[in-house]
Amino acid sequence: MNDTILEVKGITKHYPIVAGVVRTKPIGWVKAVDGIEFSIRKGETFGLVGESGCGKTTTTKLILLLEEATEGAIMFRGTDVFSIGRSGLREYRRAVQAVFQDPFSSLNPRMKVRDIIEEPLVTLHGFSKKQREERIAECLDQVGLPPGSGSNYPHEFSGGQRQRIAVARALAPNPDLIILDEPVSALDVSVRAQIMNLLKELQDRFGLTYLMIAHDLAVVRYMSTRIGVMYLGKLVETGRSEDLFNDPLHPYTEALLSAALPTHPDTSRNEIVLTGEVPSPVDPPSGCRFHPRCPKAMDICSHIEPVLARMEPDREVVCHLW
Amino acid sequence: MSALLDVQNLKTYYFARRGVVKAVDGVSFSIDQGETLGLVGESGCGKTMTCHSILKLLPKPGGRIVEGQVLFEGEDLVLKTERQMRRIRGAKISMILQDSMTSLNPAYTIENQVGEVFAIHQKLKGRALKEKVIEALKLVKIPAAETRLRAFPHQMSGGMRQRVAGAIALGAKPSLIIADEPTTALDVTIQAQYLNLLKEIQAETGVAMMFVTHDLGVVARMCDKVAVMYAGRIVEKAEMKDLFRHPRHPYTIGLLACLPKMDAELDKLVSIPGQPPDLGALPDGCHFAPRCPECMEICKQKYPEERLARDEHYVSCWLVEK
Amino acid sequence: MFRIGINKLALIRKFPVNPGIPLLIVLLCIVMAIFAPYIAPESPTKQSLPNQFQEPGYVDKDGTKHYLGTDKFGRDNLSRIIYGARISLVVAVLTIIIAAFIGTLLGLVAGYYGGWVDSLLMRITDVGLALPLILVALVLAVVYGAELIADLIPINVVLVIGLLLWPRFARQIRGETLAIKEQDYIALARVAGCSPMRIMIKHIFPNVIPTLLVLCTLNVGYVILLEASLSFLGVGVPPETPTWGLMVSDGKGVIATYWWISLFPGLAIMFLVLSLNFFGDWVRDKLDPKLRQV
Numbered sequence: 001m002n003d004t005i006l007e008v009k010g011i012t013k014h015y016p017i018v019a020g021v022v023r024t025k026p027i028g029w030v031k032a033v034d035g036i037e038f039s040i041r042k043g044e045t046f047g048l049v050g051e052s053g054c055g056k057t058t059t060t061k062l063i064l065l066l067e068e069a070t071e072g073a074i075m076f077r078g079t080d081v082f083s084i085g086r087s088g089l090r091e092y093r094r095a096v097q098a099v100f101q102d103p104f105s106s107l108n109p110r111m112k113v114r115d116i117i118e119e120p121l122v123t124l125h126g127f128s129k130k131q132r133e134e135r136i137a138e139c140l141d142q143v144g145l146p147p148g149s150g151s152n153y154p155h156e157f158s159g160g161q162r163q164r165i166a167v168a169r170a171l172a173p174n175p176d177l178i179i180l181d182e183p184v185s186a187l188d189v190s191v192r193a194q195i196m197n198l199l200k201e202l203q204d205r206f207g208l209t210y211l212m213i214a215h216d217l218a219v220v221r222y223m224s225t226r227i228g229v230m231y232l233g234k235l236v237e238t239g240r241s242e243d244l245f246n247d248p249l250h251p252y253t254e255a256l257l258s259a260a261l262p263t264h265p266d267t268s269r270n271e272i273v274l275t276g277e278v279p280s281p282v283d284p285p286s287g288c289r290f291h292p293r294c295p296k297a298m299d300i301c302s303h304i305e306p307v308l309a310r311m312e313p314d315r316e317v318v319c320h321l322w
Numbered sequence: 323m324s325a326l327l328d329v330q331n332l333k334t335y336y337f338a339r340r341g342v343v344k345a346v347d348g349v350s351f352s353i354d355q356g357e358t359l360g361l362v363g364e365s366g367c368g369k370t371m372t373c374h375s376i377l378k379l380l381p382k383p384g385g386r387i388v389e390g391q392v393l394f395e396g397e398d399l400v401l402k403t404e405r406q407m408r409r410i411r412g413a414k415i416s417m418i419l420q421d422s423m424t425s426l427n428p429a430y431t432i433e434n435q436v437g438e439v440f441a442i443h444q445k446l447k448g449r450a451l452k453e454k455v456i457e458a459l460k461l462v463k464i465p466a467a468e469t470r471l472r473a474f475p476h477q478m479s480g481g482m483r484q485r486v487a488g489a490i491a492l493g494a495k496p497s498l499i500i501a502d503e504p505t506t507a508l509d510v511t512i513q514a515q516y517l518n519l520l521k522e523i524q525a526e527t528g529v530a531m532m533f534v535t536h537d538l539g540v541v542a543r544m545c546d547k548v549a550v551m552y553a554g555r556i557v558e559k560a561e562m563k564d565l566f567r568h569p570r571h572p573y574t575i576g577l578l579a580c581l582p583k584m585d586a587e588l589d590k591l592v593s594i595p596g597q598p599p600d601l602g603a604l605p606d607g608c609h610f611a612p613r614c615p616e617c618m619e620i621c622k623q624k625y626p627e628e629r630l631a632r633d634e635h636y637v638s639c640w641l642v643e644k
Numbered sequence: 645m646f647r648i649g650i651n652k653l654a655l656i657r658k659f660p661v662n663p664g665i666p667l668l669i670v671l672l673c674i675v676m677a678i679f680a681p682y683i684a685p686e687s688p689t690k691q692s693l694p695n696q697f698q699e700p701g702y703v704d705k706d707g708t709k710h711y712l713g714t715d716k717f718g719r720d721n722l723s724r725i726i727y728g729a730r731i732s733l734v735v736a737v738l739t740i741i742i743a744a745f746i747g748t749l750l751g752l753v754a755g756y757y758g759g760w761v762d763s764l765l766m767r768i769t770d771v772g773l774a775l776p777l778i779l780v781a782l783v784l785a786v787v788y789g790a791e792l793i794a795d796l797i798p799i800n801v802v803l804v805i806g807l808l809l810w811p812r813f814a815r816q817i818r819g820e821t822l823a824i825k826e827q828d829y830i831a832l833a834r835v836a837g838c839s840p841m842r843i844m845i846k847h848i849f850p851n852v853i854p855t856l857l858v859l860c861t862l863n864v865g866y867v868i869l870l871e872a873s874l875s876f877l878g879v880g881v882p883p884e885t886p887t888w889g890l891m892v893s894d895g896k897g898v899i900a901t902y903w904w905i906s907l908f909p910g911l912a913i914m915f916l917v918l919s920l921n922f923f924g925d926w927v928r929d930k931l932d933p934k935l936r937q938v
């Protein structure tokens with residue numbers, strides 16, 4: 001298929017662990033992301049879920065070129081972004097934008113809202129002052145902020161409004177792909193719906209593609225067309241949103257879904273409570289990484305790593321059961 | 323039988339340089355023996371201040387209880403001296419906080435910290451103390467408790483630390499535990515474990531709980547009664563199922579409607595417009611009026627006193643007939 | 645000798661401060677320095693044998709009243725103190741500018757780039773911090789001699805203190821940069837395609853300004869003490885120059901009898917340094933975002 005916009009090919013990120021005094025030789029590696037593959041198609045929202053520390057943010061950092069990958073490749077419209085030239089990089093910087101979780105740390109407190117939104121335009125060049133002003137006004141309007149807010153500082157806004165500013169900034173250079181790393185987790189419950197609706201509306205209007213990370217499954221369900229489930233640096237299952245929720249294949253997905261509490265006491269759920277804790281990514285379990293906690297573990301699971309099985313179009317699972 | 327804890331018209335203000343923050347402004351609720359009350363509300367609505375007022379642990383310069391009663395086992399805690407309070411804290415009412423990384427002292431071993439309660443309140447020493455500590459750790463199902471005595475908090479995972487915090491809280495067999503967002507910092511699968519644990523302990527010991535959270539899913543899982551707090555006041559309180567099935571206050575209705583659901587495909591979420599008000603500058607009349615879809619003339623002028631909507635279901639809203 | 649003062653001040657810092665009086669004293673010194681020729685009753689270098697060692701309040705033959713007495717050359721103590729403020733403040737301002745500039749630059753670069761750049765710069769900084777400031781200043785000032793530019797700037801003192809002071813700035817600014825670098829808005833600036841230069845100047849620098857201001861005000865007092873110490877030891881400035889340190893030094897042999905010669909310039913040093921420290925604390929409390937929340 002040719003509508004793939006971003007393809008992640010076996011990327012790996014190992015952070016060195018360095019010991020106190022002599023800081024040269026690493027004494028171990030945090031295997032934050034360990035060979036994951038997925039692709040994102042134009043106009044869809046790809047959701048990435050998983051527990052804290054499983055490598056979601058690291059994946060986005062690799063895609064945003066904020067960290068250098070240890071291995072693997074990322075293809076953007078067919079070109080490898082790790083080896084594109086200067087002009088290619090500039091185009092990539094325009095086309096891929098991001099909104100982060102914390103609306104307090106993602107806006108420079110000493111810059112006016114106008115300058116914050118202008119930033120991606122300035123570095124792109126090729127815009128006159130007047131064009132930039134127009135674009136800023138346009139973006140403010142698109143995210144539902146009053147036109148005058150440009151001359152205020154971020155601290156004059158509430159969490160929800162700040163997240164709108166962050167979205168406006170991401171929209172400014174007319175991107176194709178926006179990476180949303182937990183865009184609503186830090187917001188008040190009553191404000192989350194506003195931001196989620198806004199993001200959906202903008203997607204419809206401008207044909208945006210999203211890579212969305214969240215740990216709240218209901219949020220991912222609402223936003224995403226396809227979902228990837230991560231566990232300890234690996235992708236264990238991907239599939240279309242409704243398939244994955246209605247019929248989880250991987251035991252971890254199943255457990256994750258059952259651990260999410262329904263927001264109504266009358267909703268029934270089958271309860272699978274996992275035992276044990278998430279192991280450390282420094283020294284992940286052998287074989288299937290989930291086997292110490294897996295209710296369906298078999299003998300083979302502890303020493304042979306399962307391989308990816310393609311179940312149906314758009315459905316992949318990494319587990320010996322399949 | 324009278325209630326275990328009966329809070330009546332509690333007002334706790336924070337006197338800051340830039341004005342008075344009415345963090346808790348006339349809050350009343352009660353908890354019976356062995357019962358769990360959920361206190362839900364958005365960030366900054368005064369939940370933590372309410373908990374701290376009960377134990378009189380207010381932020382030192384500035385925070386003050388200006389009115390109201392906190393009747394615990396028939397005695398008013400507001401009138402107690404610091405000395406008397408010290409005998410109640412930890413022994414009769416204890417607390418579990420959100421962030422076990424900061425609520426446990428990084429400089430002491432688990433044994434020291436759990437042992438402190440027994441040393442202070444039961445004057446235990448030596449072997450007897452150690453046995454008590456192990457017993458307490460076993461109560462919160464810490465695997466291989468004997469081997470963990472010498473561990474320091476940073477050597478344990480978040481879930482385990484939160485269990486230690488639970489062991490400290492439960493140690494002296496209190497009759498009430500105030501849990502201030504005890505699972506917010508935990509992963510969903512770990513949260514599921516912890517909530518189950520609390521339920522089991524409650525069944526075993528019959529301790530009453532005040533469960534503070536902003537997660538309605540947790541409320542649905544844990545609580546017998548719910549109080550919904552908005553901008554320093556309780557706007558609705560009822561039996562848990564009754565509240566979810568028949569919410570009456572427009573804020574509660576909005577809150578329930580704006581959550582994305584796990585089990586249903588939705589096109590657009592219902593959203594509550596605007597953002598939570600600043601507690602230093604509250605609107606006259608109903609605090610929710612600026613965001614309320616049903617706002618009437620009277621709402622803007624006078625705060626609706628609490629009224630009974632049906633059995634044990636109280637609402638502060640002009641829509642509900644007295 | 646003046647060192648002790650600083651540690652004592654740390655105790656006083658715990659108290660809440662009102663910037664009014666300290667600010668007034670600092671302003672008074674600045675006014676004295678700028679308008680010295682108009683304020684001072686006499687020339688600070690005018691000698692007069694009959695007026696030697698006169699007590700405060702002495703009125704000489706010409707009817708001039710010497711409010712703070714005179715020294716062994718019959719020079720008016722008050723006038724010398726007023727003129728002395730000039731040297732102190734000029735040295736303070738210039739050295740702080742030098743130190744702040746170098747320190748901020750290196751601190752930003754070290755903090756932002758990290759790695760070997762950071763290691764190298766921080767080792768240099770450590771060496772700088774380990775140098776006994778007063779000793780090195782003393783040695784250098786002696787080697788390069790005493791020279792006043794435009795009758796006002798003891799250039800060697802300024803250069804020496806400035807060059808020795810920057811590590812204090814570099815260390816702090818680096819720490820701050822490290823913290824700011826982790827903020828999401830820096831990551832977003834990189835996503836937007838900003839160059840490291842632009843990130844340091846546009847995104848990080850404005851956020852270290854509060855720290856920089858606090859560092860400046862807190863170090864001004866220290867520099868003034870240092871300059872006074874050097875003058876007291878007789879280095880850096882020509883002997884006839886009116887500076888507070890030199891005046892204290894001049895009177896030290898006769899302090900039992902002619903106490904006013906040393907006492908008043910000593911008090912001037914103390915009040916100015918105290919005020920600057922109080923003021924610095926106040927600035928810090930004002931600018932520290934954690935304390936400002938309330």
Ligand SMILES: Nc1ncnc2c1ncn2[C@@H]1O[C@H](COP(=O)(O)OP(=O)(O)OP(=O)(O)O)[C@@H](O)[C@H]1O
Nearest residue numbers: 015030032051052053054055056057058059215281
């Ligand atoms: N700069 C770093 N150096 C060393 N280890 C790191 C670094 N950044 C992340 N890690 C580790 O990599 C792992 C993955 O982290 P990451 O932030 O990607 O998780 P996440 O899935 O985004 O979690 P969360 O839901 O908590 O945001 C974690 O174990 C983390 O401790």
Ligand SMILES: Nc1ncnc2c1ncn2[C@@H]1O[C@H](COP(=O)(O)OP(=O)(O)OP(=O)(O)O)[C@@H](O)[C@H]1O
Nearest residue numbers: 336343345364365366367368369370371372381601
């Ligand atoms: N030390 C303090 N100084 C000034 N204001 C304070 C202080 N502590 C709390 N407040 C104010 O009191 C109000 C209530 O705070 P509280 O911590 O009780 O909220 P909360 O409901 O527990 O929120 P969260 O969900 O974020 O924990 C807030 O608006 C806050 O601004």
Ligand code: SF4
Nearest residue numbers: 288291294301319320
């Ligand atoms: S491979 Fe085995 S251990 Fe891993 S998830 Fe599948 S069944 Fe469980």
Ligand code: SF4
Nearest residue numbers: 608611614621639640
């Ligand atoms: S009192 Fe009025 S404004 Fe307040 S919630 Fe009820 S209807 Fe809405």
Ligand SMILES: [Mg+2]
Nearest residue numbers: 056057058181
């Ligand atoms: Mg993350």
Ligand SMILES: [Mg+2]
Nearest residue numbers: 369370371502
């Ligand atoms: Mg709280």
